[in-house]
Amino acid sequence: MSPLTRLPGSLASLKLNWTTALVVSVCVVDSVTIAYDGSLMGSLNVMETYHNYFQLTTTTTAINTCATFLGAILVGPFTGILIDRKGRKSGLWAAVAINILGAVLAGSAINVAMFIAARIVIGVGVGLGQTAASTYVAETTAPRIRSFALGLYFSCWAVGALLAAGVSYGCSTLEPSNASWRIPSYLQGAMPLLIVPLLYYIPESPRWLAFRDRREEALEIISKINGKPEDNEDVQLQFQEIVTSLNHEKAQSMSLKAIVRKPNRRRLLLALSIAPLAMLTGSNVITYYFGSMLTQAGIGNPTTQLQINVVLSSWQLVVAISGSSLAEKLGRRFLALFSLGTCSAFFYILAGLTARYGTAGDKAGTYGTVACIFLFLGAYAFGITPLTAMYAPEVLSYNMRANGIAMQGILIKSCGVLVTLAFPYMLESIGWKSYIINASWNILLWLYIWFQWVETKGLTLEEVDRIFDGEVLVGAPVESAEKGEVVVSEVKET
Structure with missing residues (x-):
């Protein structure tokens, strides 16, 4: 095991140089x-003007909401191929352009069909961006900060949620003007615009470059992201590990048949397990249908609901960043088990409170229900939010990382479609019992994580490979640091 495995585990030990700060900035803005x-x-x-303009029913509301998932599913099979062939940055460029186009179409929609089409376009950009960004950040950050950077990727989800909630709350004062929903829709293109200048300065993934035998460029970038000269021992060791591992992977086929064969099958199953963890634990029910939940809890005023949504987003941001900073110290398994277990407990409590006080007009009961929603989302944000982008890139080898994350993205969006289409009807028909069903499902997922997940904290991506492959890749010393040449001596079975 290399010295790189002894990595600091706290936020205080993280030092971001200029190159790494740019990489992290891109992932934050994309998130x-x-x-x-x-x-x-x-x-x-929860806006009346939006509902009235499109004359929405329960069905069309669900389709509008899940349309981005459908777009991401459509592009999913091609995202891994694109970023493997053209580079991680090319995927980010394409995602930016598509997201801006989708925002313009959504803001100018004249009927429900156009709005749905615009959201499908946005979904294509979202699917491409998620695959490219998580792959890029995993491969272009120093080992000591990889977990924090990947955790920050989805932790900053709360920033986007807060911006949307704040903008929508402010624009709600414009009702009954259609500007109340058009302005927030147009502004969805503002964040992608911020990525454009950053993309001119960020480097390409050093692993992508090394895989294509552009080793001098790869070594230069590894030096920059570590903030050390090219002839530094740690830089040379990391570079040698990467090149040796990638030379070994070049000899292996990564066809679909190879991906589902041991040990790759286990890698893929672990990566795919993130989808139900992120999407089916209950958070998306609150995110998309918090209005219905609050109405059932006794809070029916749309303005009050929007205010609560703003505070919820702020709360999730603080907790998610805390979880990201502790990921290297606590470990991935602990974060997943702790968050999922507490989410399940709070969902059971939420069901009981809603059943008891939802229509009783009891102020204390209503406050208790809202508090339970806050606690649930806090528990979710602490562990599951950072893990959504963190775990899959770590357990997948280079050859299957892009395609594996693309497959994970398809499953995540499929789960999202299930949530957005099924839960409006569940909430209408069985109300608080929906939470009981969801919480009971979470127990099964908790058991899977307990028995199947492997711990990746403190390991480089190449060292994680050895957990699954049972191989130690031994490379000869770097012959020329300036030229970036590495000779692979042998591959030994452990």
Whole structure:
């Protein structure tokens, strides 16, 4: 095991140089872009003008909400291929352009069909951006800060949610003007615009460059992201590990058949398990249909609901960043088990409070229900939010990372479609019992994580590979640091 495995585990030990700060900035802005959409729909769904303009029913409301998931599912099979062939930055460029186009179409929609089409376009950009950004950040950050950077990616989801909630709340004062929903829709394109100048300065993934034998460029970037000269021992060791591992992977086929074969099958299953963890634990029910939940809890005023949504987003941001900063110290398994367990407990409590006080007009009961929603989202944000982007890139090898994350994205969006289409009807027909069903499902997922997840804290991506492959890749010393040449001596079974 290399010295790189002994990594600091606290936020205080993280030192971001200029290159790394740019990489993290891109992932943050991309996360804000994606999150803005979810919170936007939650806010629009409680605006009367939005409902009246499109003459929405329960069905069309659900389709409007899940349209971005459908777009992401459509593009999912191609995202991994694109960023593997053209580079991680190319994927980010394409996502930016598509998201801006979708925002313009949504803001100018003249009927429900155009609005749905615009949201499908946004979904294409979101799907492409998620695959490209998480792959890029995992491969272009120093080992000591990888977990924090990846955790920050989805932690900043709360920033986007807060912006959308704040903008929507402010624009709600314009009702009954259609500007109340058009302005927030147009502003969905503002975040992608911020990425454009950053993309000119960020480097390409050093692992993507090394895989294509552009080793001098790869070594230069590894030096920059570590903030050390190219001949530094740690830089040389990391570079040698990367090149040796990638040379080994080049000899392996990554066809669909190979991806589902041991040990890759286990990698893929672990990556895919993030989808139900992120989407089916109950958070999306609150995100998209918090208006219905609060109405059932006794808070029916749309303005009050929007105010609560703003505070919820702020709360999630603080807790998610805390969880991200502790990921390297606590470990991935602990974060997943703790968050999922407490989410389940709070969902059971939420069901009981809603059943008892939802229509009773009891102020204390209503406050208790709202507090339970806050506690649930806090528990979710602490562990599951950072893990959504953190765990899959770590357990997937380079050869299957882009396609594996794309497959994970398809499953995440499919789960999102299930939530957005099924829960409006569940909430209408069985109300608080929906929370009981959801919480009971969470127990099964908790058991899977307990028995199947592997711990990745403190390991480089190449060292994580060895957990699954049972191989130690041994490379000869770097012959020329300036030229970036590495000779692979042998591959040994452990």
